[in-house]
Amino acid sequence: MTRPQHIKFGLLLEPTGNAFNGWLDPATPRDGAIDLALIRELVELAEEALFGFAFVADSVSIEPGAKPYYLNRFEPLTLLGAVSTWTKRMGLVATMSAGFTEPFNVARQIASLDLLSGGRAGINVVTSAWGSTASNFGDAELLSHDERYLRAEEYVAVLRGLWDTYEDDAFVQDRVSRTYLDRSKQHLLNHTGAHFSVRGPLNIQRSPQGQPVVFQAGSSPTGRDFAARHAEAIFAKEPTFDGAKEYTGDLKRRIAEAGRDPDHVQVFMGAHVIVAPTRAEAEDKFAQIASYTDDAEALKWLSFFYNYHDFSGEDLDGPFPDLTAVGDNHMQGITRAWEDRARRENLTLREVARLAATPREDFFGTPEDVADALEHWFTHGAADGFLINNWVQPSGLRDFTRLVIPELRRRGLYPDEYRGATLREHLGLPYVPNRYAHAARSR
Incomplete structure (x- = not known):
């Protein structure tokens, strides 16, 4: 397998930070979860630092043990629609529940975000694990763990089928012949399955990147198998290098066994970075953050x-x-x-x-310490990239971009410019050809 030259980063867009009580940090606005000025500052910092994407995690219920941020936050697609107007290059990844949304609506929403942003959209498909979520959807039930993944398999298949409704050149828009659409290049899905019945067609054109990028975060054996078959980028959280290396190696093996190219699936490990000019200052930062919980x-x-x-x-x-x-x-x-x-x-x-x-991780200390850890994990196959989960914001992201990014560039591990315009190009993933066009050429 070919290792990419540069480390990739995504931003977990949690405006108050990933700490349980991040809102207690004196430098964080108390209402930061819904503070558009703060959110704009974060995404602009991330784009200036050439992050591949901003990611909005989500759930569709409030649990008794939920941290304060979960109680009052924006819905992902609405928020990313705003973010798309503040950014020009960075990818935009929304979390959607395969258990409690309908794939036709979601296919349309993600395709709309993708077109609005010029090919920068991705979707993180989750299976929703709490009974309280089912209680918000009428007579819906929480399926068993494995059944939730079977539903998600069908959900992704429907999304992808709908995103191929139109071939790339289907919209002729020829005024002379009064031809708006070449109907031979519009395709019905006509899907009937165990969980969904979807006729199609989708009423929006194809993505500039072929299809939006599918993310997933499977960690159980069933989740890993699902990710290996369907995901193009994977979120994972392993606190140790050995655990991360085992996870990534296992995923890449499963991907190859599923008949896919492991180089075309990127694993992003969550990273809680604490960085300061000196080790002592980093220790003080961690102690303060830990005191919030x-x-x-x-x-x-x-x-x-x-x-x-x-x-x-x-x-x-x-x-x-x-x-x-x-x-x-x-x-x-x-x-x-x-x-x-x-x-x-x-x-x-x-x-x-x-x-x-508040786990204490390898990505801790001086800029050199943090760069050492990131380089070690990256070059030894524990991750293709990292999802930066700063404990507190905006200071955490400011510290990372100001102190760590220059050190990585000095080592030749980080680029000086975006490699393309779409999310796929940022991640080194190939354009997705339309299945129907390929079938027509084959005939």
Whole structure:
């Protein structure tokens, strides 16, 4: 497999920062989650630093253990529509639930964002793991873990089929012949499956990049198989180099086994960067960020991933309890990673809760320290790129772009300009030809 020359970065667009109580940071606007001036500053900083994309995570319910940011935030497509007018090159990735949205509407919305932005859109397909989400959608039910992925498989197939409604040159728009559309180049989907029945056609032209980029964040075995078959970029969160290398190697192997080119699927590891001119200053920053979350809040955040499991009767300083059954129909990959680490390192419940709320990672210290870690992970196959999840904003992103990006450029690991105009070009992914045009040429 050919390693790309440059590290790629995406921005997790969480305006108050990724810390549980990031809004407590004195430099962060208290209403930063809905502060358009702050959001604009962040995306413009990221684009100036040549980030490949900005990514908006989302859920369609509020859980009891949710951090404050989740209580009051913009819907992804509406927000990214605004962001598209402030940016010219950076990709725009929205999270959509395969469990609780209809693929025709979503195909149209993502295609619209893509056309508005000149080919910069992507979609992060999630399966939605909480019962409270189902409660917001009438008689919908929360499917089992594996069934949610079967629905997502069909969902992605429908999206891609609709995005191929028109061939690239279908809209003739010839005034002399009064021909607006070559109808031989418009194609009905006529899909009928276990979860969706969609006739088509989609009422918007094809993407400048062929199709918008499909992202996914599978960490369970089922999720990894889904990502290997369908994703073009993958979000992952492994706190250690060894864990990240195992994950990325496993994904690339599964991608090859699925008959796809591993070079055409990019793995982005989440990175909580804390950087300062000196190590001591970085330590002070981490201590301040950690102080924003007390033990009760950390435990509340941990319960969020375990279907609101009540930890109140547990000994905080006792061994981490066996919660395998509790997490089985929820975030399997994340919870099992914590459980494995707790057993391996004999961690207490308090330590795991703190680890969940504010993990200490490799990407810490001076600009040279952080660049060393990023270079090591990148050059040794633990990641193709990184999703930058700053604990607090906007200071976290300012620090990263001001201190780390120049050091990476000095090492020849980061570009001086965007490599193209579309999100696919930023990620080194190929243009997607229309399936119907290819079939016609084959005949």
